[in-house]
Amino acid sequence: MLKKTSAESYTIMNELVLPNDTNTFGNLMGGRLLYWMDICAAMAAQKHCGHVVVTASVDNVSFKHPIKLGDAVKIEGKVTRGFNTSVEVRLDVWAQDLPSGTKIKSNEAYYTFVAIDKAGNTINVPELAPETEHEQKLYDGALRRRQLRLILGGKMQPDDATELKALFMESQKEA
Numbered sequence: 156m157l158k159k160t161s162a163e164s165y166t167i168m169n170e171l172v173l174p175n176d177t178n179t180f181g182n183l184m185g186g187r188l189l190y191w192m193d194i195c196a197a198m199a200a201q202k203h204c205g206h207v208v209v210t211a212s213v214d215n216v217s218f219k220h221p222i223k224l225g226d227a228v229k230i231e232g233k234v235t236r237g238f239n240t241s242v243e244v245r246l247d248v249w250a251q252d253l254p255s256g257t258k259i260k261s262n263e264a265y266y267t268f269v270a271i272d273k274a275g276n277t278i279n280v281p282e283l284a285p286e287t288e289h290e291q292k293l294y295d296g297a298l299r300r301r302q303l304r305l306i307l308g309g310k311m312q313p314d315d316a317t318e319l320k321a322l323f324m325e326s327q328k329e330a
């Protein structure tokens with residue numbers, strides 16, 4: 156199957172935080188942000204897969220700074236690696252106070268999507284060809300993150316997570 160690049164799935168989504176998106180403190184609700192991130196990530200995954208995708212899992216997401224009413228939210232998504240029927244998407248989220256132009260990094264996250272056909276059966280996805288050093292790093296890390304999330308999802312035995320185990324062995328040697 157033809158390999159694809161991260162650039163081919165690169166997706167940018169911009170949103171403006173309106174009153175209906177906020178909590179009683181006037182900050183963007185976490186659930187609303189996760190919803191926007193899911194949409195951005197799904198668009199990136201579909202560009203890569205050439206098929207409809209469903210969200211299989213969302214890794215731990217930390218909310219580093221509150222995002223305020225009236226801020227612009229910019230979400231960037233791109234596929235980091237294709238496996239058999241699933242892809243990992245990396246998201247970077249920025250909040251910008253438009254009048255001052257001040258921009259802060261708000262979140263980073265990884266979402267996993269599975270490609271499905273019209274009958275709902277899972278289908279194979281294209282591999283990813285990293286083009287830069289940074290993309291290669293994300294590609295290598297994707298295998299370890301996949302093993303961790305499959306263990307947590309009860310889909311893999313810890314003993315089978317060879318790359319993850321190797322990482323722990325390395326850090327034990329260094330300590």
Ligand SMILES: CC(=O)SCCNC(=O)CCNC(=O)[C@H](O)C(C)(C)COP(=O)(O)OP(=O)(O)OC[C@H]1O[C@@H](n2cnc3c(N)ncnc32)[C@H](O)[C@@H]1OP(=O)(O)O
Nearest residue numbers: 197208209210211212238239240241267269277304308310
């Ligand atoms: C864009 C949206 O918001 S869609 C709406 C929300 N999402 C949904 O409704 C999805 C509902 N869930 C499902 O349809 C199914 O559970 C699926 C398609 C995600 C997985 O199907 P299953 O039959 O459980 O999984 P199966 O064991 O066949 O594996 C299929 C792929 O899913 C991956 N997968 C399964 N569970 C997980 C998980 N918890 N985390 C990451 N990947 C997973 C597998 O690794 C496999 O990928 P691979 O082929 O690249 O190795």
